[in-house]
Amino acid sequence: MKDQLLPWWRGAVIYQIYPRSFSDANQDGIGDLPGITQQLPYVAALGADAIWLSPFFRSPMKDFGYDVSDYCDVDPLFGSLDDFRTLIKVAHELGLKVMIDQVLSHTSDEHAWFQESRQSKDNPKADWYVWADPKPDGTPPNNWLSIFGGCAWQWESRRQQYYLHNFLVSQPDLNFHNPEVVEHLLETVKFWLDLGVDGYRLDTVNFYTHDRLLRDNPPLSEGDTKSLGVPGTNPYSMQRHQYDISQPENLSFLKKLRQLLDQYDDITTVGEIGDDNPLALMAEYTSGNDKLHMAYTFDLLNVHRTPAYLASVIENIEAAIGDGWPCWALSNHDVVRAITRWGENEADQHAYGKVLLALLTSLRGSVCLYQGEELGLPEAEIPFEKIQDPYGIPFWPEYKGRDGCRTPMPWVAGSENAGFSHVQPWLPVDDRHVPISVDAQETLSDSMLAHYRTFLRWRKQHPALVHGDISDVKANDQGLQFVRTDTQSPNNARVLVVLNLSDAPMTVSIPKGTWRALDGHGFTFDLSNEKVSVPPYQAAFATDSTG
Known part of the structure; x- marks a missing residue:
């Protein structure tokens, strides 16, 4: 049949795992790769086609793995390279593809590349990061802001220059205008391809290149769509991000990346796009079969959910994307869980959660499900003294950060910490999550978990819903x-x-x-x-x- 010629990822259901919070095999309060491997049969039974693992690379964990200090090794918190090889083997035996989260736009300031780059203006890696001289009065070179709040430039006394960080001060941006940087990043991608990964979720895929002239961003005009950041809380949302992100040179890198990926069989990519005009960028990045395979935006990760809004999102994407392919998500590790964000005021949240799954998996595109979504987990309440997220702490209480969607997966209702770990986990288990743990839902025919399993299996029987x-x-x-x-x-x-x-x-x-x-x-x-x-x-x- 013709549909057998379609790639596996087209219409696939991708289950996102946040390793710190999924399953703790060594009982240290932090989830790990062996824990994930133990629970892969659960994911396969759900009806998922693939898993996406949030970062597990070596990292000082200032942004919980999104600050990489070694792209080609596993952080000891999560296990070892052998543990990852075992995970790949077991996943493939269960029919699950494995996608990993590549954070290419920036590294940790503890990465060996940055440690060398910051020493002087004439060392071999001096131009591997985005450095700039101060203005004559000593202030930063332009008005660019960090998405985590404040100026996007940090002074380095050894070089007498500023370096760019779109996120934390400890996350310096790599210089994609330098061919050596591109070459070495592609080598790190190849490392994991050779280990057997089936694809990549590309973090902040439109943040790779910057304007060479370092021109100021214009202010957001009246009537403009709000940008990234937390509107009303974070000044990042007050600029139109014309020069610091989404530069045309980004396409050149994406094409080089795709050329590498096409040397391997059945590989896919899904890019995270955050931009002032995300739909146009999604179309540009996924068209032509020579860049990304898929991309997703934040159109369903926000607070708007009227049917008219949803219809406009569908129609706008269809009008813009051409021969590209979207990927949809209602929840992930960065936003308030959907059952709370969209369903907080609904009369029957349990039933509402079920119809949200039907919505998500019936749209044209592939699907990302976030761990715990299949249990109907509400956003966890985290007291300020237990907040871990560096994004949430400075904006409290107007914005409470991302910890509420990152709490441990509840496996066993009658067990300590809901079966996640026998010791105090890195984030507390919300009391409301315990009675809807996996084991509590396994025996209930009307549970959210049972519905997910039924619906996802049923969807596979109807190709029109998968790739039509x-x-x-x-x-x-x-x-x-x-x-x-x-x-x-x-x-x-x-x-x-x-x-x-x-x-x-x-x-x-x-x-x-x-x-x-x-x-x-x-x-x-x-x-x-x-x-x-x-x-x-x-x-x-x-x-x-x-x-």
């Missing part, structure tokens, strides 16, 4: 509807999707066709040839019997 086109997108005050079409099948099989995101019954007219209700997905609805009636927080699926 999307059309006829409509929204009302209560929900959405659209049609997915499997253009790979001889008869262009169609699946109608109707989603009621509200707490009241919804009846809508449906496109012309001889529609037959699909079952086995866990939702209830009533279908006629012209209308479908969907109870609160339910979804309807039907196939055109001519297809």
